[in-house]
Amino acid sequence: MLSSFSRLILFIFLSKSNLYAQTLSIVTEEDHEHKGCVQLENLPTDSFQKEGLQVFLFPQNPDNPVPPIVGKSTIENNSLYFCPLIPFSKNLTYQARFPNVPYFTFKPVPKKDYTLTTLRELYPTIEExxxxxxxxxLHFSAxxxxxxGYxxxxxxxxxxxxITAPFLELTPLLWNEDRTRLTLWFDPGRVKRELLRNQKLGAPLEEGKSYTLHxxxxxxxxxxxxxxxDFTKKISVVKADRIAPNxxxxxxxxxxxxxxxxxxIHFGESLDHALAANSLVLYNKKGKKVAGNSQLQNDDKTWIFTPLNNWQSKPYRIQIDSKLEDLAGNNLNRLFDTNLEKQTTxxxxxxxxxxxFRVE
Amino acid sequence: MKKINTLILAFVALLATNLIANDGTSPLTANFIMGNPEVQSMNAISFGPEGILFVGDSKSAMVTAIDTKDKVAAEAPKEIKMAKVDEQIAALLGTTAAEITIQDMAVNPISKMIYFAVHHSNGTPVLLKTDGETIQHVPLTEVSHSKMEINNPIDAEKKDRRGNSMRVSAISDLNYFEGKVMVSGLSNEEFASTFRSIPFPFKSEQMQASLEIYHAAHGKYETHAPIKAFLPVNIAGKANLVAAYTCTPLVVFPMESLRPGEHTTGQTVAELGNWNVPLDIIQMEKEGKSYLLMANSSRAVMKISVDQVANFHDSLTEKVAERSGTAGVDFINLPFVNVQQLDKLSDSHFIMLQRRSNGDLDLYTQNNRWL
Structure with missing residues (x-):
């Protein structure tokens, strides 16, 4: 966004006797240390260097003036830089002020040829x-x-x-590190049996009915x-899954x-996409991890492992993390909600x- | 020999600590270093002793202790009324209120300054503070600090094609209690509760304990779920943990029962009603009686008597007759809805960040006449 700032230049002649040409601009060079910062070039005297460059939102309400924007001023090579803590927004206008210099008003220009972000995939991919x-x-392209986001x-x-409040609206949202994958929970208080929310509102999804997520x-x-x-996902609701993956x-x-x-490996059902991708590890007879690539297929019902080297005619072992869950949050050790009165296992x-398994 | 070495080391460490302490530096900050702690996100903030601010950073899976040096004791202002706090913060950051989210708010119990952890929509975390009049940025570029990594519950580290971690433990709450930083986290993968107790000053990673805690619903179903908000509370002279789960039961655990590697089932003392996510819990006292105040996403601020919690000996074993759509110990709804942040300002006052009916996000105080 910042790379497309137009290089706005303002020449200021301080006085007839002082012909320092001062330039106020925004740094747009991609590899510049101060990219996105306001730059005041050709600082003439030491006294000038003691003054700060201030940037405000523009226009200001004279009855309710706002303070200068938080940022850092630095002086390098005869230039004074002001770098905002938050990048200047393309939707707003700003004004840079420096003592004895006319105000400099600028508006960042939206980036050209910007590739819009898409929702690439939504898991579970299966409709039922x-x-x-x-x-x-929810996996996003950027x-x-x-x-x-709710x-x-x-x-x-x-x-x-x-449908009223089907999801648990958590703050912060459950993003991955760079916010390209969001985990969305159906409200567990409604999914869990016997909790008041479940009794009063019922489960967010009802068996036999169809829904669309928009x-x-x-x-x-x-x-x-x-x-x-826009993105839509069709959901056809089938019987609740109250069997732990085995x-x-x-x-x-x-x-x-x-x-x-x-x-x-055929799981016989779709498992949790994130956990299934990461919970299975293949070992040889000596307990050494087998090098290769794994992937999920067939709506996360199938795990496929391709080795880097040839299989040997020996036994192999797949280690499965017990935290692996099915689509209903049942993991290998326990059900999502355990009925203590009817507990059979x-x-x-x-x-x-x-x-x-053995390779022959 | 090894034992002797350890003893000598321990003695030297003790001596060093004392020397530093005599030198005017607190043992709590003796292992702090100056510099930029490189905080990548601020999901929860809370004050410990001596103006030390703990920052829960989900993105880098860290808890950072920052010596704010803000430790000149001050009286809390009698009344705070700040309108449109989000707009004021946005103007200070050169953006609009829609582009920022206030992640957490914490009062420094010494200076009574109110701190805000704010995120810009691009993910930049910003720490701000106010005395109730003006809002100031708290730069973290050169501060005395100490960091502690939160162990990943599953060792297999999964990264996407950009090399970013897919698995994140989103810190949902953080509190300091008797030499420990307690952190609750929500996994963005498995549906699991991670609750950690990390001794402070931070020493070694092995010291932290990950606790598995469950709750029972009506005695029939035992389930586990992530904790959204919690507070260490003294009940009948014993340290307890009061935790509000994402599925809204309010659960009490004796602190001594929480041991790493052990399955601990807490006592469900209340269910908190529909369409609700618990946000903040604080403890206030009035005339020798102690109360919990809890802010909620979709319900009013609730007042719960600690005595009632102490006397509630039956976990919700049967379906309780409906009481305002809730069950268990009684609680009183205070006339404050849409309170997003809540903290104790002084013995007699609490401070709230509330979305008013006109849409404004205001910061203001209330006193203990509500207790």
Whole structure:
């Protein structure tokens, strides 16, 4: 955004006897240490250097003047720089002031040829989802703005009516580090049985019904630009999933020895996209990690691991982190909400589970 | 031999601490260093002793202790009324109110200055403070500080194609209590509770404990869930942790029952109603009685008597008759809705950041006549 600031230049002649040509401008060079800062060039005297350069929002309300913008002034090579703490916004006008120099008003110019951000993928990708669905992941093509994103998404039923408060609106939002992936939770107080919110409002999704999740393109990315498109996701609700994932029920398709064919694991259901991508690790008989690449396919129902080197005619072991969850937040150790009265399987507390196969 | 070495080292360390202490420097800040702590986000802030501000930084998975040097004792202003605080902050940062979010607010109990952790929409964190009159930026470029990394609950580090971490523990609350910084976090992947107790001054990573805490709903279902807000509270002379979960039960744990690696089930003392996310909990006292005040996303500020919590011995074992859509200990709704931030200003006053019905975000005080 800042690279497209027009280089605004103002020549100021201080007096007839003082022909220092002072230039006020915004630094636009990509590799400049002070990119995006206001620069006052050709400082004439030491006394000038003691004065600060101040920048204000413009226009000011004379009845309610606002203080100068927070930033840092530095002097380098006969130039005085003012770098704002927050980059100047393309939607606002600013005024730089320096003693004995006419005010300098500027407005950053929006970037040309800006590639708008898109919502690349939404997980789970499958349309049929359990009534007690807990999470969704929204993957964006570029970093998004840090603020209240919930206002840009809503859930509608078949009649086009908005569902009230289906999501837990957390502050801060559950972004990844650079805000390209958002984790969206259905309100766990409504999903969990017997909690008041569940009793009073019911689960956000009801079995047998269909919904559409709408995501508005008005949602801004980190540079303040709206998304390229609106996004919708159809949801058909099926029976609640109250069975913990069990690796003993997974199907393994072992590869052939002396090949680099993939080993394929069929989970038999879609698992949590983020956790499934990261919870399985393959070891050889000596307990050494097998080098290779893994990926999820088939709506996160299948894990495919392709080794870098040929398989040997030996046993192998897949270690599965017990934190791996299905779409309803049930993990390998426990269900999302455990009915203590009807508990049939003992609660476990294992860090890992294992799945063995042999390559022939 | 190793033992002797350790003893000698411990003695030298003790001696050094004392020397520093005698030199006028507090042992709490003895291992602080000067410089820029490179805080990448400020999701929760809270004051410890001696004007030390703890900053919960989800993005870099750090807790940073900052010596604000703001430790001249002052009386709290009798009344604070600041209108449109978000607009005032935005003007100071050269942007609009829509582009900033106030992540947290904390009162320095010594100077009574009110600190704000603010994020710009591009993710830049900014620390500000006010005396109730003007708002000032608190630069962190050259401050005395100490940092502690929050251990990732799962060691497998996952990064995207830009090399950024996908897994983040979003810090939901942070409090200092008797030599420990307590941090609750929400994973952006597994649905899990991470609650850490980190001894302060920060020493080694091994010292921090990750606790698994559950709550029981009506005695029938036991579930775990992330904690949104919490407060260490003395109940009947014993240290307890009062935690508000994201699914809104209010749960009490004796501090001594929280041990690393142990499954701890807390006592659910109340459920807090619909469409609500708990935001802040504070403790106030009046005429020898202690109260919890809790700010909520969709409900009024709630007042709960600590005596009632102490006397509530039955965890919610049966479906409780509906009481304003809530259950468990009684609580009183105070006439303050849409309170986004709440903190104790003095023994007699609390301060609130409230979205008023006209849309303005105002900062103002209330006194303990509400207790």
């Amino acid at each position: 989802l359990p009534e007690n669905l807990l999470k969704m992941y 970093p998004m703005s840090d603020g209240n 206002q840009y998404l809503h859930l509608e039923n078949e009649k086009g009516e908005k 995501i508005s393109k008005n949602w801004k990315d980190a540079n303040g630009y709206s998304l390229a498109n 690796p003993n029920n997974w199907q393994v398709e072992p590869p052939k020895a002396n090949t680099k064919d993939a080993v394929i 003992p609660k476990r507390d294992l860090p890992y589970y294992y799945l063995d």
